[in-house]
Amino acid sequence: MWTHGSALEADRSLQELARLAETAGSVVLEGVVQRRSVPDPATYVGSGKARELRDIVQATGADTVICDGELTPGQLRKLEAVLKVKVVDRTWLILDIFAHHARSKEGKAQVALAQMEYMLPRLRGWGESLSQQGAGVLARGPGETKIETDRRRIRSQMSRLKRQLRTLDKVRASKSALRRNSDEPSVVLAGYTNAGKSSLLNRLTGAGLLVDDALFATLDPTVRRGKTASGRHFTITDTVGFVRHLPHALVEAFKSTLEEVAAGDLLLIVLDATDPDPIGQLQAVREAMAQTRQHDAPELFVVNKVDVADPDTLAQIRRELPGSAEVSAKTGEGIDALLARLDEALPDPLIAIDVIVPFDRGDLVSRVYAVGSEIKVEHVAEGTRVCARVPADLAAAMARVSGEPTGSARS
Ligand SMILES: Nc1nc2c(ncn2[C@@H]2O[C@H](COP(=O)(O)OP(=O)(O)OP(=O)(O)O)[C@@H](O)[C@H]2O)c(=O)[nH]1
Numbered sequence: 001m002w003t004h005g006s007a008l009e010a011d012r013s014l015q016e017l018a019r020l021a022e023t024a025g026s027v028v029l030e031g032v033v034q035r036r037s038v039p040d041p042a043t044y045v046g047s048g049k050a051r052e053l054r055d056i057v058q059a060t061g062a063d064t065v066i067c068d069g070e071l072t073p074g075q076l077r078k079l080e081a082v083l084k085v086k087v088v089d090r091t092w093l094i095l096d097i098f099a100h101h102a103r104s105k106e107g108k109a110q111v112a113l114a115q116m117e118y119m120l121p122r123l124r125g126w127g128e129s130l131s132q133q134g135a136g137v138l139a140r141g142p143g144e145t146k147i148e149t150d151r152r153r154i155r156s157q158m159s160r161l162k163r164q165l166r167t168l169d170k171v172r173a174s175k176s177a178l179r180r181n182s183d184e185p186s187v188v189l190a191g192y193t194n195a196g197k198s199s200l201l202n203r204l205t206g207a208g209l210l211v212d213d214a215l216f217a218t219l220d221p222t223v224r225r226g227k228t229a230s231g232r233h234f235t236i237t238d239t240v241g242f243v244r245h246l247p248h249a250l251v252e253a254f255k256s257t258l259e260e261v262a263a264g265d266l267l268l269i270v271l272d273a274t275d276p277d278p279i280g281q282l283q284a285v286r287e288a289m290a291q292t293r294q295h296d297a298p299e300l301f302v303v304n305k306v307d308v309a310d311p312d313t314l315a316q317i318r319r320e321l322p323g324s325a326e327v328s329a330k331t332g333e334g335i336d337a338l339l340a341r342l343d344e345a346l347p348d349p350l351i352a353i354d355v356i357v358p359f360d361r362g363d364l365v366s367r368v369y370a371v372g373s374e375i376k377v378e379h380v381a382e383g384t385r386v387c388a389r390v391p392a393d394l395a396a397a398m399a400r401v402s403g404e405p406t407g408s409a410r411s
């Protein structure tokens with residue numbers, strides 16, 4: 001394994017890489033940190049370190065070396081030639097975990113596409129194993145080499161997947177538009193992988209989602225309904241967890257999650273209080289979220305696993321993120337208080353109105369367009385008749401100026 005950043009960061013990143021490797025089903029025998037200002041163009045770790053690694057591989061009997069970064073196709077081949085075992089990088093590892101965990105059609109297609117994008121430039125190393133898997137079914141065109149045939153096949157599979165994803169994307173977009181148009185506010189859970197998002201959703205709604213002490217247990221956004229302390233219904237969406245150094249090929253695979261995040265009325269950012277560096281995790285979450293359309297929903301930080309958290313870590317979080325909700329999805333501690341916080345944090349419910357606004361109050365009609373839903377507008381003799389659902393303050397303002405006979409606001 002090789003990693004970047006400061007010594008402490010390197011150590012944590014390496015620990016995380018080990019957890020990723022274990023999630024993918026490997027047994028980790030040894031970890032090695034190499035400190036360089038820039039990766040070696042030929043072997044990534046440098047030739048001296050590569051020889052050292054070869055000795056470790058021989059001594060431990062390892063069959064795979066995992067690098068904590070993204071290797072160029074050339075570096076991968078060079079390292080394999082020196083080490084004589086399979087070499088993979090962080091990107092490949094995460095893609096592999098995603099491939100095993102994806103359940104929905106969309107999730108599977110996204111991961112397959114990301115894998116192909118990653119594979120395409122690395123075909124020389126991968127070509128053989130591809131055809132061994134019996135995937136080489138397309139006939140080779142005249143004068144085409146094996147690699148050209150493989151590339152052509154992968155490109156056409158990629159365009160097929162992209163088409164399929166565009167269709168699925170429309171379905172999802174209309175589903176989340178439906179959710180937005182309903183009166184129920186939407187809450188989105190986001191956070192680092194393994195922070196306890198699914199556990200929290202189960203605790204808040206009584207749903208029985210998969211919870212696992214593994215990275216990326218959840219890949220597909222899942223929606224459930226819950227009730228706040230005062231009894232208001234809301235929808236709540238569980239999302240895929242984020243991770244540090246999110247590889248480029250995966251950003252697309254995260255797209256549906258990132259869009260769910262952008263669509264929420266309230267974002268609950270879940271922090272794992274048992275992590276040695278929850279603020280660093282938050283930074284990675286922010287970086288991943290920055291890769292999509294900006295969300296403007298209010299945020300509430302939820303510090304989870306307080307039942308087993310280290311007091312120093314909790315104190316640090318309290319300093320850096322004052323006002324965060326502290327909970328344990330496991331014991332239920334802090335959950336009632338969180339449900340009460342949701343009452344305050346969720347946008348006001350919309351109220352149905354049917355009023356006639358005088359012609360000189362076009363400003364009110366504009367506000368309805370800005371914040372209302374289910375809007376119907378018609379011009380009548382007395383002014384503009386507006387049927388819509390709007391926040392309470394706007395409903396009150398409209399009731400004050402509205403004319404007869406349909407004048408009063410009803411809820
Ligand atoms: N002690 C303790 N463990 C918790 C708590 N909440 C979750 N866990 C554990 O943390 C692990 C991860 O929980 P999940 O709910 O699957 O986390 P997630 O954020 O959905 O993870 P991914 O879907 O993999 O990104 C599981 O082993 C949970 O049992 C908590 O409040 N206290």
Ligand SMILES: [Mg+2]
Binds near residue numbers: 197199210211217
């Ligand atoms: Mg989960």
